[in-house]
Amino acid sequence: WQTGRGTWYGPPLGTGTNTGACGYGELEGTPYDSNIVAIGSESFNDGLGCGACFEVRCVNDTNCREEPTTVVVVTDECPECPADQLDFSGTAFESLAIEGQGDALRAKGIISIEYRRKSCDFAANITFEVVPGSNEFWIAFLVKYVPGYGALQSVEVQSSGSNTWENAAHLWGAVWQIDGPLTTPTSVRVTTVGGEVATCVLTGITSWSPGET
Incomplete structure (x- = not known):
């Protein structure tokens, strides 16, 4: 365990921001909740x-309650936060509290915490979503719900019928980019910072058009 401090931002029972700097989109429902x-x-x-x-x-x-612990996912950046600070959504901050004492805990603003990395276990499959601005020759896509270590160190793409894996470039947040055109069904291989590797065949993406998943 590492020691640090916890703060919260956004609405008292909200998601911090609507989408966060990672670009995941909706954070209120499953699997982020x-x-x-x-x-x-x-x-x-x-x-x-x-x-x-x-x-x-x-x-x-x-x-605060002692058990069970709370599990949270990184979806946003806090530019003013030091390395040992986690800035919670109002909802996540309340999950640390004894039932009925969420408002009292939030009123403190800053609390002492202990935290450690945990294997992610999303109630969803790894998802790839083609982002706006993409076209046949310049393809950007969001990667989310990666199990295990969660954070990615590399993404590779292989067109159907090819034996070559091409490295995608990291653009921002959880968005990666590859030059096209790509032949479908396309395979994508992701490697987490912890060295875990997952290979996915994207049968749902047929033209790499914005909005496809």
Whole structure:
């Protein structure tokens, strides 16, 4: 466990921001359920920290429950936060509290916490979403719901019928880019910062048009 401090931002029972700097989109429903955090710029690393999961508990706080711990996902950047600070959504911050004491905990603003990396276990498959601005020759896509270590260190793409894996470039947040055209069905191989590798055949993406998943 590492010691640090916890803060919160956004609406008291909200998701911090609507989408966060990772670009994941809706954060209120499954699998995030608003249990998200923003981290400092060094750890966020231009978005390469997106998707990491942390297990968190309070330290010596009468408004906090001891067990179970809370699991949160990195979906946003907190530029002013030091490396040991997690900035929670209002909902995630309340999840640390004893039932009925969420408002009292939020009123403190800053609390002492302990946190550690935890394997992500999303109630969803790895998802690839073609983002606006993409075309046949310049394709950008969002990667989310990566299990295990969560945060990615590389993404590779292979057109149907090819034996070559091409490295995608990291653009921002959880968005990666590859030059086209690509032959479908396309395969994508993701490698997490922890060295875990997953290969997906994207049968749902037939033309790499914006909005396809």
